[in-house]
Amino acid sequence: EYPxxxxxxxxxxxxELPKILTEVFDIDLTDEDANALITAPWTRRNQPN
Structure with a gap:
């Protein structure tokens, strides 16, 4: 939010999540953690089965 x-x-x-976490929040993930983040069960909640 701006002033x-x-x-x-x-x-x-x-x-894009791992890159954004690094650039915006200075959170560096290992490749394994980045993969776990983008393949977590919650990422599929809006996708058809």
């Missing part, structure tokens, strides 16, 4: 009260948002692709 004037505006904000920006966008949806991320699952594959």
């Amino acid at each position: 004037d009260g505006t904000s920006e948002s966008r949806e991320l692709e699952l594959g």
